[in-house]
Amino acid sequence: MADPKTFQMACPVPLTDTETVLLAHGGGGALMHKLIEEVFLPRFKNPWLAAQHDGAVLTVGNQRLAFTTDSYVVHPLFFPGGDIGHLAVNGTVNDLAMCGARPLYLSAGFILEEGLPMETLKRVVDSMREAAHTAGVDLVTGDTKVVDRGKGDGLFINTAGIGVIETPQTISPLSILPGDGILVSGDVGRHGIAIMAVREGLSFETAIESDTAPVAQAVLNLLTAGIRVHCLRDATRGGLASILVEIAQAAKRDLAIDEAAIPVREDVRGACEILGLDPLYVANEGCFAAFVAEADIPRALEVLRRDPRGSQASLIGHVAKENSGLVTLKGAIGVPRILDQLSGEQLPRIC
Amino acid sequence: MADPKTFQMACPVPLTDTETVLLAHGGGGALMHKLIEEVFLPRFKNPWLAAQHDGAVLTVGNQRLAFTTDSYVVHPLFFPGGDIGHLAVNGTVNDLAMCGARPLYLSAGFILEEGLPMETLKRVVDSMREAAHTAGVDLVTGDTKVVDRGKGDGLFINTAGIGVIETPQTISPLSILPGDGILVSGDVGRHGIAIMAVREGLSFETAIESDTAPVAQAVLNLLTAGIRVHCLRDATRGGLASILVEIAQAAKRDLAIDEAAIPVREDVRGACEILGLDPLYVANEGCFAAFVAEADIPRALEVLRRDPRGSQASLIGHVAKENSGLVTLKGAIGVPRILDQLSGEQLPRIC
Numbered sequence: 001m002a003d004p005k006t007f008q009m010a011c012p013v014p015l016t017d018t019e020t021v022l023l024a025h026g027g028g029g030a031l032m033h034k035l036i037e038e039v040f041l042p043r044f045k046n047p048w049l050a051a052q053h054d055g056a057v058l059t060v061g062n063q064r065l066a067f068t069t070d071s072y073v074v075h076p077l078f079f080p081g082g083d084i085g086h087l088a089v090n091g092t093v094n095d096l097a098m099c100g101a102r103p104l105y106l107s108a109g110f111i112l113e114e115g116l117p118m119e120t121l122k123r124v125v126d127s128m129r130e131a132a133h134t135a136g137v138d139l140v141t142g143d144t145k146v147v148d149r150g151k152g153d154g155l156f157i158n159t160a161g162i163g164v165i166e167t168p169q170t171i172s173p174l175s176i177l178p179g180d181g182i183l184v185s186g187d188v189g190r191h192g193i194a195i196m197a198v199r200e201g202l203s204f205e206t207a208i209e210s211d212t213a214p215v216a217q218a219v220l221n222l223l224t225a226g227i228r229v230h231c232l233r234d235a236t237r238g239g240l241a242s243i244l245v246e247i248a249q250a251a252k253r254d255l256a257i258d259e260a261a262i263p264v265r266e267d268v269r270g271a272c273e274i275l276g277l278d279p280l281y282v283a284n285e286g287c288f289a290a291f292v293a294e295a296d297i298p299r300a301l302e303v304l305r306r307d308p309r310g311s312q313a314s315l316i317g318h319v320a321k322e323n324s325g326l327v328t329l330k331g332a333i334g335v336p337r338i339l340d341q342l343s344g345e346q347l348p349r350i351c
Numbered sequence: 352m353a354d355p356k357t358f359q360m361a362c363p364v365p366l367t368d369t370e371t372v373l374l375a376h377g378g379g380g381a382l383m384h385k386l387i388e389e390v391f392l393p394r395f396k397n398p399w400l401a402a403q404h405d406g407a408v409l410t411v412g413n414q415r416l417a418f419t420t421d422s423y424v425v426h427p428l429f430f431p432g433g434d435i436g437h438l439a440v441n442g443t444v445n446d447l448a449m450c451g452a453r454p455l456y457l458s459a460g461f462i463l464e465e466g467l468p469m470e471t472l473k474r475v476v477d478s479m480r481e482a483a484h485t486a487g488v489d490l491v492t493g494d495t496k497v498v499d500r501g502k503g504d505g506l507f508i509n510t511a512g513i514g515v516i517e518t519p520q521t522i523s524p525l526s527i528l529p530g531d532g533i534l535v536s537g538d539v540g541r542h543g544i545a546i547m548a549v550r551e552g553l554s555f556e557t558a559i560e561s562d563t564a565p566v567a568q569a570v571l572n573l574l575t576a577g578i579r580v581h582c583l584r585d586a587t588r589g590g591l592a593s594i595l596v597e598i599a600q601a602a603k604r605d606l607a608i609d610e611a612a613i614p615v616r617e618d619v620r621g622a623c624e625i626l627g628l629d630p631l632y633v634a635n636e637g638c639f640a641a642f643v644a645e646a647d648i649p650r651a652l653e654v655l656r657r658d659p660r661g662s663q664a665s666l667i668g669h670v671a672k673e674n675s676g677l678v679t680l681k682g683a684i685g686v687p688r689i690l691d692q693l694s695g696e697q698l699p700r701i702c
Contacts, residue, residue, distance in 0.1 A: 026497030048491035056491035061414040069458035107420035140399035140407035146377030153502040160511030
């Protein structure tokens with residue numbers, strides 16, 4: 001029998017108590033959650049952060065608002081299907097949508113590295129304008145900082161966003177109920193593979209483009225159709241698997257997922273095999289999971305599929321009766337496995 | 352006579368049409384304004400950005416809100432009187448205050464460089480907690496990204512903020528009127544000198560500490576006292592001189608400033624002489640200019656001086672009748688000079 005200590009040392013799970021920041025602390029997986037739980041949450045104790053949602057739901061006067069932020073450090077800046085400018089707008093628009101909000105206003109903070117070609121900046125800002133127009137939001141306030149050469153990486157962008165919540169529903173992991181259907185709005189894995197392909201210089205038979213897109217309209221369609229939406233989350237860093245685990249743990253409810261029902265494009269599946277990646281852990285930028293009341297499942301699917309980007313929307317599982325917070329994936333050959341959060345870093349600087 | 356072309360080439364004014372981003376594009380001076388006017392404003396055309404205020408004033412439902420953002424890239428992270436965490440909270444709180452808003456909620460986006468000591472991060476987050484508590488705001492949503500070693504500089508922070516505007520006054524350069532008094536809330540130049548001293552390893556007889564502090568309460572005191580406040584601006588990058596020029600140009604009104612009335616601490620003035628800096632162009636992080644109706648000047652000064660940090664609050668000039676957008680500084684020996692925006696970069700990465 002292996003010595004337990006040796007076994008632990010040899011285990012590929014990353015160290016969780018590190019004295020310095022690792023790339024994996026930004027990966028959307030277990031180490032990032034540890035950082036949030038041990039560094040940020042104890043210092044900023046308040047009900048909004050404790051909710052660990054994609055954004056904060058605030059009441060100002062008699063208005064319910066959603067407020068969220070994300071920084072974008074994707075490398076390379078340009079990739080098939082989009083660029084850092086598209087991501088910076090769509091990512092924040094989508095986080096607002098995940099709160100059930102209609103996105104209204106964005107801020108943009110640019111950190112430029114000395115020597116960045118002005119043409120690159122203009123191209124990115126053009127993309128932001130285009131993405132803001134498509135998503136129906138205005139970029140109303142901004143800031144520009146410049147750091148010396150070698151102290152940045154061309155261009156980082158932060159956006160924050162404000163949206164207005166017009167539905168009385170409380171969209172949160174705590175609202176999910178046994179029997180709820182778990183839907184995805186489209187096929188998974190395209191964004192991460194698009195980035196990896198350009199980084200690694202790979203080309204596939206068909207071009208795999210990022211799915212970066214605003215999903216707010218699809219969410220508002222669900223809400224205005226009267227679908228009882230209990231929880232929403234976009235499957236960005238850490239992929240679909242990680243956000244399902246996040247929700248199961250926050251809700252303390254088990255989720256039963258049918259792997260065969262998860263839409264993955266054939267070319268994405270093939271690329272994942274070549275690269276040794278699991279598509280369920282690969283980041284998306286235009287795909288979300290919706291937890292809806294059992295009776296509303298067929299209508300929710302219909303509404304999602306009516307969206308121009310929703311043809312692949314699928315029912316992938318349901319909320320189980322058990323409350324141990326586990327996600328069980330029934331594989332193609334019928335053997336169930338327990339999904340875990342991404343441990344370590346699968347694809348650094350994906351967004 | 353010098354050949355005009357040669358003369359132009361030898362002129363110390365920086366090139367304004369550059370093909371790459373320069374440090375001066377982040378300096379709060381002429382090049383930064385050119386970047387904003389030529390790259391950002393034409394692409395994001397909307398009334399909020401066109402106002403070129405410290406934040407956007409939005410109406411959501413029946414609520415007037417202020418929304419603003421800033422990224423912080425100060426080097427070094429820790430300096431006498433504060434650190435990047437204090438700046439990240441106070442800077443955004445102060446930008447909300449400059450819109451006449453009561454600051455309520457902040458977001459925080461962290462860009463960490465792989466290898467950053469965890470203790471450094473914790474120390475900065477502790478400062479943010481302390482500063483948020485002092486300013487009476489909650490940090491309600493956040494994001495963490497990690498970039499590979501050599502692609503960042505330890506730690507960059509972006510904060511965005513939301514505040515509620517409870518006054519009917521429109522605080523904007525366009526609201527200033529001839530005869531308005533121009534007040535500063537305290538002495539100028541301390542933040543920039545504190546940073547320079549630690550960068551250059553200088554020590555002075557007395558410790559010069561950054562003035563980083565929230566100014567929202569001082570602004571709310573003016574507003575609730577019924578002072579007719581026409582415009583507010585905090586004298587950050589580019590210093591007091593640059594923001595006066597900004598306001599004069601935006602308002603198309605002349606400003607007459609009395610240099611002798613501007614409070615500058617003796618040790619700051621001495622340090623500026625040693626370093627070859629003009630204190631009027633040195634950044635502050637807890638000092639603002641207020642334009643108030645002529646009849647309200649004495650009361651406004653009284654209110655500002657009642658603030659624990661307001662003992663140096665002073666009347667430094669007034670809005671003149673002319674409308675050419677010039678700022679005239681009457682020097683100590685009585686000779687007037689026209690103030691210009693900072694050209695080039697005086698102190699990079701000051702905030």
